[in-house]
Amino acid sequence: MVTQQLARRVPLIGHESVLPETSNYLMSDGQHMTTGQTCPSNFVWLTGVNGPPSSLLQSVTRAHYRRMERKQLQNGRAGLRALASGGGSMCLEQTVSGDETPYPYEMIEESAEFLLSRTKLRPKIGVICGSGLGPLAEQLEDRDIFPYETIPNFPVSTVAGHAGRMVIGTLDGVPVMCMQGRFHSYEGYPLWKCAMPVRVMKLMGVDQLLVTNAAGGINREFNIGDIMIIKDHINMQGFAGDSPLRGRNDERYGPRFPAMNNAYDKTLRQKTLELVKDLGLQDVVREGVYVMLGGPTYETVAELNLLRVVGVDAVGMSTVPEVVVARHCGMRVFAFSLITNMCIVEYDTEAKASHTEVIETATMRQKDLQKLARLIIKIMSEDGYVAGDE
Numbered sequence: 001m002v003t004q005q006l007a008r009r010v011p012l013i014g015h016e017s018v019l020p021e022t023s024n025y026l027m028s029d030g031q032h033m034t035t036g037q038t039c040p041s042n043f044v045w046l047t048g049v050n051g052p053p054s055s056l057l058q059s060v061t062r063a064h065y066r067r068m069e070r071k072q073l074q075n076g077r078a079g080l081r082a083l084a085s086g087g088g089s090m091c092l093e094q095t096v097s098g099d100e101t102p103y104p105y106e107m108i109e110e111s112a113e114f115l116l117s118r119t120k121l122r123p124k125i126g127v128i129c130g131s132g133l134g135p136l137a138e139q140l141e142d143r144d145i146f147p148y149e150t151i152p153n154f155p156v157s158t159v160a161g162h163a164g165r166m167v168i169g170t171l172d173g174v175p176v177m178c179m180q181g182r183f184h185s186y187e188g189y190p191l192w193k194c195a196m197p198v199r200v201m202k203l204m205g206v207d208q209l210l211v212t213n214a215a216g217g218i219n220r221e222f223n224i225g226d227i228m229i230i231k232d233h234i235n236m237q238g239f240a241g242d243s244p245l246r247g248r249n250d251e252r253y254g255p256r257f258p259a260m261n262n263a264y265d266k267t268l269r270q271k272t273l274e275l276v277k278d279l280g281l282q283d284v285v286r287e288g289v290y291v292m293l294g295g296p297t298y299e300t301v302a303e304l305n306l307l308r309v310v311g312v313d314a315v316g317m318s319t320v321p322e323v324v325v326a327r328h329c330g331m332r333v334f335a336f337s338l339i340t341n342m343c344i345v346e347y348d349t350e351a352k353a354s355h356t357e358v359i360e361t362a363t364m365r366q367k368d369l370q371k372l373a374r375l376i377i378k379i380m381s382e383d384g385y386v387a388g389d390e
């Protein structure tokens with residue numbers, strides 16, 4: 001409460017190096033600083049608009065600082081860390097690289113505990129719904145629904161076709177937690193933040209993950225509406241030095257250098273391929289290699305030609321960070337792409353890739369996608385995989 005009032009009442013006024021007039025500053029680590037002392041160089045001051053809100057500021061505790069920090073991170077204005085307050089001012093440390101630092105274990109734990117304390121279900125299977133694939137979550141029964149903005153430390157979805165809710169419920173009696181909407185790096189989120197919900201799932205007890213996405217078909221044998229089971233990926237952003245695991249490694253999740261061969265579980269793929277016949281989907285289900293590009297632009301003809309040469313079957317803008325984080329913490333992963341459009345590889349055409357086409361194809365294929373998702377969840381639950389089983 002106090003932090004919200006602060007956020008509204010105190011504008012940013014600029015940089016100072018010496019503490020202003022008020023004599024006693026409470027540091028976020030519980031220490032005091034006094035007038036004339038020099039603050040560390042990266043900081044800014046907040047000062048009351050209509051006179052000093054001193055009683056308000058003095059009542060700001062360390063917990064409030066932390067909450068404010070999270071608000072700043074969530075609002076995308078990461079990098080402001082409460083350092084000291086007193087009288088009419090508050091000193092905020094500017095951590096310029098703040099948003100590059102993955103959330104500490106405790107913040108992920110806080111999100112997990114928030115959800116666990118509000119649902120009776122204990123899902124061991126997680127699902128991430130891609131663009132236009134959110135209706136999968138409508139299939140769940142006994143649902144507890146959590147809009148992302150209500151979950152501590154969660155980013156928010158900003159893309160059409162991504163509702164932005166965590167839905168926990170049962171599918172054919174199996175408890176499942178389902179992200180109805182995901183986060184992409186083109187929305188401005190660092191890769192670790194795109195994938196942070198996977199760690200929340202992990203701390204809630206999830207050990208198998210079904211990841212879905214919409215993708216453009218590069219393989220010329222594919223058709224719009226096909227479903228490609230992902231057998232491998234090319235982590236293009238990894239080539240450029242970015243990774244959701246970049247930064248200090250937390251061994252509580254997994255090792256510094258996780259293997260990424262067999263990222264997409266072979267047993268699950270084989271069983272699914274055997275059983276799609278029973279769903280009548282054998283003619284539309286394929287296997288292939290997915291590449292993630294950063295987006296939000298769709299690809300140029302030259303880029304698509306390059307991707308085909310290196311063995312890519314479908315191209316998208318997601319999934320890889322989530323899979324990397326899931327594999328790092330020992331989850332078993334199955335992923336599929338809905339081929340929502342065929343990539344345009346001719347120069348001489350007026351045709352254009354569009355998100356409208358992506359959503360329309362996804363809407364058209366909902367029923368089959370739901371059948372397939374049910375099948376995969378059944379296979380996962382009957383297998384009874386426990387993290388680390390491999």
Ligand SMILES: O=P(O)(O)O[C@@H]1C[C@H](O)[C@@H](CO)O1
Pocket residue numbers: 129130131159182184212213214215295316317318319354355358
């Ligand atoms: O979230 P996914 O990967 O399913 O969404 C794809 C990639 C872009 O977000 C969008 C482009 O149309 O669809």
